[in-house]
Amino acid sequence: MAGGNRNSEVMQSIYEGYSRGDRAPFFAAMAEDGRFGFAARREDIDFAGMWTGHKNIAESLTKLAKRFQWQKFRCRELIADGDRVVALTGGEVKCLVSDCVMPFDMVDVIRFRDGKIVEFVEYFDSAFLRDVVAAQAKPKSLRRQAAPKARKKAAPKRAAKPPSRKAKGKPKKRK
Secondary structure (H helix, E strand, C coil), X not given: CHHHHHHXXXXXXXXXXXXXXXXXXXXXXXXXXXXXXXXXXXXXXXXXXXXXXXXXXXXXXXXXXXCEEEEEEEEEEEEEECCEEEEEEEEEEEECCCCCEEEEEEEEEEEEECCEEXXXXXXXXXXXXXXXXXXXXCCHHHCCCCCCCCCCCCCCCXXXXXXXXXXXXXXXXXX
């Protein structure tokens, strides 16, 4: 498991750099034809999906950095076995458009070959992030600043009573 230990050290270095906003350790460890991505649909989030090669990966990270910035980041757990590493990461991320800070957790799955990262995928609550990104796309005047106050439901209106069918006077007897 020597490879697992070395890969674990590489990932720790990447995460330490990441927490400082330094991408250099990441790109130094990434193979030139390596694949990096966010497990979400690119139709929903423009920086999502898989990106191949340093130039394209840098493009996706630049798109991400225009919208979000880590306020706190840490790797909570790192599991390495041979050429595979799984990391539980996260912290607090700031949405640069709305200035809101929110907790954000990820699971990173990384595959190494010959000491270089060949695949790195980040898994997260993509539906939540899709909704945040969609809200950013709206003009500020249409964004909800705060949750609307709950309204009391009006009591349902009762239907008017149908007109009475009783004839006035005494009822007639049937023969």
